[in-house]
Amino acid sequence: MTDDRAPADPLRDSELPLRDDLVAGHAAAWRHVARSGAWWNGVERVAIAAATRDAWSCAACDRRAAALSPEIEVSEHGRGVAPELQAHLAEPVVDAVHRLVREPARLSRRCSERLFASGAVSPAAYAELVGVVTQAVSLDALHLALGIGPAPLPEPEGGEPSQYEPQGLAWEDAWVPMILPANLGEAERDLYGDPTGNVVRALSAVPDEVRAMKALSAAQYIAIEQMRDYVGGERVGRAISRAQMELVAGRISALHECFY
Amino acid sequence: MLRVSSQTMQERYDGAAITGGRGAAPTGVPHGDELLAFAEAVVARDERAIEEARERLIAAAGPRATVDAAGVIANFHRMTRIADGTGIPLDERMLKASAPEREALGIDAFDRRRRR
Numbered sequence: 001m002t003d004d005r006a007p008a009d010p011l012r013d014s015e016l017p018l019r020d021d022l023v024a025g026h027a028a029a030w031r032h033v034a035r036s037g038a039w040w041n042g043v044e045r046v047a048i049a050a051a052t053r054d055a056w057s058c059a060a061c062d063r064r065a066a067a068l069s070p071e072i073e074v075s076e077h078g079r080g081v082a083p084e085l086q087a088h089l090a091e092p093v094v095d096a097v098h099r100l101v102r103e104p105a106r107l108s109r110r111c112s113e114r115l116f117a118s119g120a121v122s123p124a125a126y127a128e129l130v131g132v133v134t135q136a137v138s139l140d141a142l143h144l145a146l147g148i149g150p151a152p153l154p155e156p157e158g159g160e161p162s163q164y165e166p167q168g169l170a171w172e173d174a175w176v177p178m179i180l181p182a183n184l185g186e187a188e189r190d191l192y193g194d195p196t197g198n199v200v201r202a203l204s205a206v207p208d209e210v211r212a213m214k215a216l217s218a219a220q221y222i223a224i225e226q227m228r229d230y231v232g233g234e235r236v237g238r239a240i241s242r243a244q245m246e247l248v249a250g251r252i253s254a255l256h257e258c259f260y
Numbered sequence: 261m262l263r264v265s266s267q268t269m270q271e272r273y274d275g276a277a278i279t280g281g282r283g284a285a286p287t288g289v290p291h292g293d294e295l296l297a298f299a300e301a302v303v304a305r306d307e308r309a310i311e312e313a314r315e316r317l318i319a320a321a322g323p324r325a326t327v328d329a330a331g332v333i334a335n336f337h338r339m340t341r342i343a344d345g346t347g348i349p350l351d352e353r354m355l356k357a358s359a360p361e362r363e364a365l366g367i368d369a370f371d372r373r374r375r376r
Contacts, residue, residue, distance in 0.1 A: 016323050022331060056305065104344035112347065130345040138338035145302045145330035147311055175347035198348040199339055213342070220331035239324035240295075245332045247289045248299045250278040252336035255303045260343035260350060 008152050016146055019237070025219025026142070026151070029135050032212045034154035038164045039125035039206070040132070042156035047085035048129060049136040050153055051094050054081045055101035070099070070106040082153055092120040093129070100133050105257035112175040124165070124205040127176045131209030135216060142220065166207050179204040193224045199260060200224070221245065275361055291321045295329055302333050 011023050033049050036042045055061055060074035077094045079086040086094065096115050099107055115121050121129065143150050168183025178201045181192050191210050192200060203209040214224055222229070222236050222245070229235065232242030253260070276285035282296040289295070294317040301309035317326045350358075 016327050018327055022327070100341055100345045104341045107344050107347075109347055127346065130342060134338040134341045134345070137341060138334040141302060141337040142330055142334035144305065144307075145298070145310060145314070145333050146327065147307075147314065173347075173349045178348075195351075195353055197354065198351050199343050202342050202346040202348045213338070216338070217335055221335040238328045239322060240328045240332075241290070243289050244291065244295055244325075244329070247277070247287055247292055248295050248329055248332045249336045250275075251281065251296055251299045252303060252333060253340050254279050254281075255300065256336075256340040256344070258340035258343055260340070260348065 010143070010149050010151060014146060014148050018146075019219075021237075022142075022219050025216055026139055029139055029212060029216045030151060030154045032208075033132055033135055035157050036159035036161055037128050037132075037206065037208065038162050039122065039128050041161055042158060043085060044088050045132050046153055046156045047082065047088050048093075048097055048132045050082035050085050051077075051079070051089060051097040052101055052133050052136040053140065053150070054078050054086070055098040058098055058102070061098050061102045065103060070103055070108075070111075085153075085156070090120045092118045096121065096126070096129060097133050100130065101137060109175050123176045127203050127205040128209055130176075131203045131206060131212065135212060138216065138220065164207075166204065169205055174198070174202065176202070177205050178202065179207075193227070221249075275364055279366070291317065291325070294320045298326070298329055299333050302330075302337075 009023065009027060011018055011026060033045055034042050035045070037045055040048065054077070057080075058078040060077045064070060064072055064074050074095075076091065077098050079094065089097075092115055096111075099111060112123075112126060115126065116123055140150055142148075166179055166188050167185030168179045168188075169177040170180055170183065171177050172180075178198075179188060179191070181196050181201075184191065188204070188207050191204060191207055200210065200214070203213060217224070222232065222238070222242075226232075226236050230242050232238055232245060233240065236242075238245070277287045277292065277296065281300055282293055287293065287296065294313070298310070298313040298317050301313040314326060314330075317329060321329075
């Protein structure tokens with residue numbers, strides 16, 4: 001596909017002045033979701049995006065969100081969006097997706113260890129799952145904010161997962177292995193900036209998820225290379241200043257009770 | 261980031277607007293109240309409140325600014341979940357740089373040790 005503005009993309013129909021790079025960035029992100037990854041194939045990745053959408057209206061998640069402890073057992077999660085695709089996902093995978101969408105601040109090391117122990121997901125596959133879920137959440141959030149209906153889920157592409165394991169992965173204090181900047185292999189030289197924050201390294205067990213995250217951030221926010229521009233605004237192609245951006249970013253983080 | 265960018269722009273911000281939200285404190289940032297209302301409505305997924313906040317922001321700052329604010333909102337729906345979903349620790353560099361804000365805003369109360 002060479003057209004960055006897919007015909008079905010409802011962003012194209014908005015009366016608001018959406019930047020071309022923003023529309024193209026969203027189209028590229030959906031194509032990334034649809035492609036086979038390192039540990040999930042295209043069908044499974046689009047199914048994860050479908051589960052991401054289901055989480056918002058999941059009755060089981062409503063009950064858990066209302067409970068004092070996020071450890072309570074819940075019955076099966078809703079799978080109303082693209083059920084034929086979600087049939088490819090085991091229940092612990094859907095549970096992990098829904099927890100990440102609905103209650104990210106109540107996730108814990110215990111949750112990830114339990115998931116890994118179930119055998120449903122390896123730590124690297126979980127990192128890829130986080131990449132897909134968070135792409136889908138943010139793509140849909142832009143539509144919600146601008147009053148534009150959600151983009152149709154992409155058609156899954158064929159192919160098997162590459163099972164690519166980058167050089168230099170190590171366990172530090174996170175719940176997934178990450179590549180230390182000093183251990184970057186030749187194939188991953190493009191991943192990090194200087195300096196590099198842990199939030200950039202978080203998905204480095206699956207380098208293409210870092211690349212996809214950086215590309216979408218450049219379209220929705222600013223490029224990593226522009227992070228030290230504290231003026232922002234028109235000099236980085238935006239109609240709001242960096243201070244205005246950071247006010248919004250800080251408030252979103254606080255509402256999500258994000259410690260980072 | 262907000263502190264440094266505000267200082268760069270010679271604007272005065274009050275971090276209580278971050279934790280307390282709209283009306284908690286002056287934001288010190290142009291159209292700060294409208295931006296906060298927009299962000300809060302999207303997180304609440306309240307479509308009516310989103311529409312009202314979006315129209316107020318368009319009237320105050322313009323449609324391009326509103327699109328860019330929506331982009332930031334979307335971006336941080338992603339980045340917060342990457343951080344929360346992977347259990348990454350705060351970087352040493354950010355720990356040092358954010359010490360005054362963490363103390364002033366009580367952010368250390370979100371102690372990641374409790375999440376083990």
